[in-house]
Amino acid sequence: MDKEIEQGYNEILESLRKRSLWILHYCTGCGAIELPPTMTSRYDMGRFGIVPFVTPRQSDILIVTGYVNIKTLRRIITSYEQMLDPKYVIGFGSCSINGGIYWDSHSVIKKLDSYMPVDLYIAGCMPRPEAIIHSFKHLMELIDTGKADGYRRYKENYDFYRKNQRKVLGKWR
């Protein structure tokens, strides 16, 4: 009985929590230019309670907007680890999926998923605001059904992620 009550309580909480998601306003690649139209009058993601915030401590979503070079990776990982659970990562654009047009580059990582747990990818180079809004809706669904568990995966497979990070960054801390 207690378990059912707790489950029901959690379900209600998740369905409320998904309606307020704050984005960390940190942009890495060219895809960031599609975020301002998504925020402002034309597409207005504020409708869903999604607003940009400035510090990692306050935010829930980290959007990795495009290619990540090795220098940036350090900052992204630090920012991600500063965020408070539950937190979600969205890989934005084809560069975060497999390197995109930076496939051959010596200074850009290819697959973001090996360095930090990605909950959702948006394909496209670069994705339009419609696609971004669609992805937010999808993320809300994932949160509702409990499938957006990247932060848990990061803790469970910490050694795996750590190993991959070490591989490109060297012994950085």
Next chain:
Amino acid sequence: MVEKILLAVLVPLFAFLVGIFLEGFKRKMVARIQRRYGPPLIQPLLDIIKLLSKKDNISHGLMFDLGPVIALSGSILTVFFIPTPGFKLLSASGDLVALLYIMVIGSLGMALGAGESGNPNASIGIARALTLMLGYDLPFVIALSTVILKFDTTNLYEIVAAQSDLYWGAFLMPITAVVAFIATYGAMGEHPFEVVVAPQEVATGPMVEYGGKHLGFLMIDHAFHIYIELALFTDLFLGGASNLGYFFLKIFGLHILLTFFDTVYPRFRIENAVRFFWRWPTVFALIGLLIVMIGG
């Protein structure tokens, strides 16, 4: 006794609900002015629920944890002092003066807590908050002295009672009312006086290291803060109200006016904000004081 305890719960609840509604309404209204659709009205409540349900919390020390609690309890204590129609909780002969001191507790708690986080942005934010307070408090205190002189009392309930039948402070002392409005506006930290949080400059200033439950408490405190500033202005210059509905309507009207200004203005630099407050509002506050001293 039971009645008192019940009131002690009901009055802050009323203040919180009004504050949270006004905040949600403001977001919607700003969105409409910018031709957006805007978040739902209960968005601030959802934000608070989300923040309070965060799974982990980062603490930077005891004072860091106590900061939001001090701020919130200071705000609730202030709410007890403000005359709300139908409820009478704390009242003494000099409660307007006491209120002036108690209202500072909130900012002080925030400053102490944010100071411990060790983030340079937080320090800049606190320095700005205290400097801005220096700015708007000067005209505000002069305006309050004018009110005290006019009604010849420092008891808030007597001031409200003296303004019955449309003898509102705003009609008796129009210049002082305008000055007090500007000072209240500065105290609420809206644009163009939004120098303290200024996300683009100092990354939300004192709140920079706060997240999760701490930030949730600070947001609840913010809702109280909106109510306190507007309710105090309503009691001093708009004659209070005979029942809760009228009281709410007056606060609501004031808030709509504030939001219009908030939407269209950019942000001052901190020294310009202080210079602004010390120039025209102070001069006009002195003129208002002079008029009351001469004209009675």
